[in-house]
Amino acid sequence: MAEKLYRDEAWLREQYIINKKSFDEIAKEQGVAQKCIWKWIHRYNIPVRPMGSHRVGKHLSEETRLKISQSNKGKRRSPEFCALISSMKMGKPNPSAALPKSPEHCANISNAKLGKKIKPCSPERRAKIIAHNRHAGQPKESHWNWKGGITPERNQMYYSKEYQTWRSGVFERDGYKCVKCGNGKSGVFRAHHVYNFSEFEHLRTNIDNGITFCYKCHEAFHVTFGYTHNNLNQIIDFLLFY
Ligand SMILES: [Zn+2]
Ligand SMILES: [Zn+2]
Numbered sequence: 001m002a003e004k005l006y007r008d009e010a011w012l013r014e015q016y017i018i019n020k021k022s023f024d025e026i027a028k029e030q031g032v033a034q035k036c037i038w039k040w041i042h043r044y045n046i047p048v049r050p051m052g053s054h055r056v057g058k059h060l061s062e063e064t065r066l067k068i069s070q071s072n073k074g075k076r077r078s079p080e081f082c083a084l085i086s087s088m089k090m091g092k093p094n095p096s097a098a099l100p101k102s103p104e105h106c107a108n109i110s111n112a113k114l115g116k117k118i119k120p121c122s123p124e125r126r127a128k129i130i131a132h133n134r135h136a137g138q139p140k141e142s143h144w145n146w147k148g149g150i151t152p153e154r155n156q157m158y159y160s161k162e163y164q165t166w167r168s169g170v171f172e173r174d175g176y177k178c179v180k181c182g183n184g185k186s187g188v189f190r191a192h193h194v195y196n197f198s199e200f201e202h203l204r205t206n207i208d209n210g211i212t213f214c215y216k217c218h219e220a221f222h223v224t225f226g227y228t229h230n231n232l233n234q235i236i237d238f239l240l241f242y
Contacts, residue, residue: 004030005030006026006030006032006036006037006040007040009044012026012037012040012041012044012046013044013046016041016046017046017047017104018104023037023038023041154197154198157197157204162205163204163205165205166191166204166205166206166207166210167191167210169207169210170191170207170210170211170212171189171191171212173207173212174211174212176189176212177212178212178213178214178217179211179212179213179239180213180214180217180220180221180238180239180242181214181216181217183214183216183217185214188214188215188216189212189213189214189215190212190213190214190215190218191210191211191212192210192211192212192213192218192221193209193210193230194209194210194211194230194231194232194235195209195230195231195232196227196228196229196230198228199228199229211235220238220242221234221238224238224242225238
C-alpha cells in the first residue's frame with residue numbers, strides 16, 4: 001500500500017472512532033500488521049476501545065453468535081498474554097481522560113459499557129487498597145523510606161555505570177537470592193549497602209559492602225535499623241534474630 005493512509009491522524013480517527021472499525025479490520029484493509037495500526041493509534045493518543053467492542057451495535061446472526069460463544073467457551077487468556085496487556089497499559093495515562101469528548105465518542109463509551117456489571121470490591125481487596133494508600137496525605141517525612149530527599153549526587157550515582165556494575169556484582173555473588181529469606185524471583189532484589197551510602201563514600205562501589213535483599217526484607221531491615229549509621233553488626237543481627 002503506497003499511500004499508508006493509517007499514518008494520517010484524521011483518517012485513522014475517522015476509521016476507528018466514527019466508522020468503529022477494529023485494529024484488525026483497518027490493518028487488513030491497509031495490508032499491514034495489527035501492531036502497526038496499534039502503534040499509530042497510540043501515537044495519536046486515540047482513545048482505545050475495550051477489546052471486542054467493535055462488535056457493539058452490529059447485528060450478528062444467531063448462527064454467528066453461537067459460533068462466537070462456542071469458540072470462546074473454556075478459553076482463558078494465558079498469563080503471558082495478561083502480562084503483555086498489563087505491561088502495555090502500565091504507566092500510560094488514560095489517553096481519553098484529557099480529551100474533550102465528542103457526542104459520538106460518548107455514545108461509543110456508553111455502548112461499550114452497556115450491560116457490563118461493575119464488580120463490587122471485595123473486603124480483602126479494599127483492605128489492600130487502604131494499606132497501599134495509608135501514607136497518602138501524611139507528611140512525607142513520616143514515611144519510613146523518607147531519606148530527606150534524594151540528593152542530586154545520590155541520584156546521579158544510581159544511574160552511573162559503577163553503581164550498576166556494583167549492584168549486579170552483589171546480586172551475582174549472592175546467587176540472585178535474598179540473603180535473608182532466599183527469595184529468588186527476578187525483579188525483587190535490592191542491593192543494600194552494609195555501611196551506608198551517605199556516610200561511607202569510599203565503600204559505595206565495593207562489592208564486599210553490598211548484600212542482596214528482596215524488597216520486603218530490605219524494607220524490614222530499614223524499618224528496624226533506620227537509614228543512617230548502618231553497619232555489619234546490624235546485618236548479622238538482622239540475619240540471625242529477625
Ligand atoms: Zn538498604
Ligand atoms: Zn527477603
